Amino acid sequence: MTLRLYDTATRDERDFAPLTPGRVGIYLCGPTVQGSPHVGHLRAAVAFDVLQRWLERSGYQVTLVRNVTDIDDKTLVKAAEAGDDWWAWALRHEREFQAAYAAVGVKPPAAEPRATGHIPEIVALIARLVENGHAYEQDGSVYFDVRSFAEYGALTRQALDALSPATDSPSEVKRDPHDFALWKARKDEEPATASWDSPWGPGRPGWHIECSAMSQRYLGDEFDIHGGGLDLRFPHHENEQAQSRAAGYGFARLWMHSAWVTQSGAKMSKSLGNGLLVSEVLAAHEPAALRLALAAVHYRSMLEYTPSTLDEASAQWARFQGFVARASEKVGAPSLEDVASAPLPEAFVEAMDDDLAVSRALAVIHETVRAGNAALTAGDDAAVAAALMSARAMLGVLGLDPAAPEWAAEKAGASDAAMSALDFLVQADIAARAAARAAKDWGTADAIRDRLAGAGIVIADAADGARWSLASEG
Template sequence: MTLHLYDTATRSERAFTPLVAGKVGIYLCGATVQSSPHVGHMRSAVALDVLQRWLERSGNDVTLVRNVTDIDDKILAKAAENNEEWWARALRYEREFSHAYTALGVKYPAAEPRATGHIQQMVQLIQRIVDNGHGYEHEGSVYFDVRSLPDYGSLTNQALDDLTPATDSPAEHKRDPRDFALWKARKDSEPETASWDSPWGPGRPAWHIECSAMAKRYLGDEFDIHGGGLDLRFPHHENELAQSRAAGDRFARLWMHSAWVTQSGAKMSKSLGNGLLVSEVLDQYHPAALRLALAGVHYRSMLEYADSTLDDATATWARLSGFVLRASDRVGAPTAEQVWVAELPEAFVTAMDDDLSVPRAFAHIHETVRAGNAALTSGDDEAARSALLSVRAMLDVLGLDPASVQWRDDSSTTGALVALDSLVRADIEARSDARANKDWAAADAIRDRLAAANIVIEDSADGARWSLAADD
């Protein structure tokens, strides 16, 4: 099966064929570094990381570019509120985002350009847009003329007259209230360090232009995939596409958008008071559990974050890492090269090629783990060795191989999880034996003992599974 990906622009799954065979260019909208990263910020980074790993596992050379927005209205406003230099604030939170990406095993991008490092490219791009009749200047600011582009709104399938006015600048400065800013004239209230020279006078770039300029700089006039969170479709990505097309560039061939992380049905956001900081979550949970929680739900499905989300993910990580550790002790650990070249099960490949259907891929991983545990119990070392290699190869695609350099060095936490899983599994097996012998009192006693330790047992057709109970 050929890889199929859902294209937001066409609202359909399409067979993916790179612009250049064997080479894939991806642009991912990164962080606006105004404050600390929360769990919702990590969703698109993890989703595109899984895509990159799958493309590379399928034989492609991937160039992924993830930008840093280190100058914009929000950063300037937050810095002014806290009486600090805007550039110092931006750098501090950029480092926090970098730490969060690294903690979750997100691969380093091929380039991570900052907006402030590409002002020249932005000015050049704006000038092309103006020269082509799609932009105009007013009192030192430059605006995009949305009515000059016949297909404006095509990415999100919206008619121009149905769109709400752009809120990035006063409407009275524009020909149409829907026109959006390309360049913002410097305000007396803003620090001089937040402005650059331009043909229209001192000022700074508006939000949307930076990604058009940096994508072109690193990936060219046309590239394979543009990714980001669902909330960026409009106006950010719609405006990126309009700018680049107006300048004469073809831009992205396929658009991918990951869904939100929600709490009680609302998008995770600091403005709503429901943003869980990554640093706070990682104080309580293994980073692999957070990655597993984010990657385990299909990237286009909303992830409803609840108290039990990380507890369930922790239990799953313990089962996966526990099997890998026990099997490796028994039959020996495959090398990283063996894991990389191992043949992947057909069911797993089919799931991943179907728009990165990670939940289906995980189902096959769990089946293989069950088979591997059964092989360990029965003493079938050959079957255990085969299962171990297969499980590690599949988890490697998802960035979750417990024996990889990313995770194996965290021996204290991983060891505790493995030990917990081993103890709980022993009790589950004892409970299963008691139930088989119709010794209901003994079975209930085991369940109650585990419940007292905050461990919940759930029975299913595939056997019992455990998780940590949510705190009250």
């Protein structure tokens, strides 16, 4: 069966054929590092990690680029409210995201470019759009002229006049309310460090232009797959496609979007107060269980997060771990190299080739584990060895092989790597609590302490600073 992937642009499944045989280029919209990561932020990262692993298992060489938006309006505002430098604020949260990705076994991208590290490429792309008649300068800012590009709205199939005005800049300063900012002139109240020189004066890039510039820099004028969360389809991805193609680039050949994590039907987000911080979840559950919960539901389906979500995933993970441990003790553990090249069951391959139908793939894994456990009971070592190899090979495709290094070195119910990641995430909350206490904002300080306590993390204050421990450690 040929790998088929759902293309958001055409709204149907297509046979996947890369631009260059044997090689796949993927651009994934990464985090805007304005705050700490919550579970919803990890959904796309895990989904596209599974895609990358399946492509590599299918014989492709994959180059995945995941950007970091380290400057935008919200980052500047939140850093200022915290009395912090915007760049320090952004870097601290960027590291939190990296720790969260690592904790759930997401492979590092081939490149992880920051917006602020690619100002020359951004300026050059904006200049190209101005020269081509698709952008214009107004009072030191530059805007994309949506009416100059006939295909605007094609990605999301929306008529221009039916769209709401772009909210990234005031409508009265633009030719058309739908025009969006490519370059934002520096404001007097913004720090000087948050602006760069350009042909139009000091300023900083708009949100959308960075991804067009960085995808072209690392993947070329045209590349195979552009991915991200479903909430990015409009306006972010629509605007990316418009500006890139208006500049003369083929840009993305196929679009993939992962659905949200929801609670009570609402998208998980900090603004709604329903964002489960990764630090809180990892304090109570194994990282592999969180990864399993995020991967088990088809990437295009909403994942409704309930109190039982992680409990159910933890039970599944325990079954996988238990079988691999018992079978390995009985017949010996195959090497990682042998597991990586072991044949995969046809039903598993068919499921993964069908737009990454992970739930069906997991059903094959569960059946294999059941057969392996039955073989253990019957004393059939040959069948045990076959089931062990097959189960680990399939779980490895999902990034969930219990014997893989990221999961194998468990200590007190959590791997050393996971504990290190958890420490990094919790330290951010401790720093925020210390800042609140210094500002005599006792309500915020107590709320942070209580939230951590609810996640099983105990904070102990001392003369040289606060320390944390898991409640089960005493």
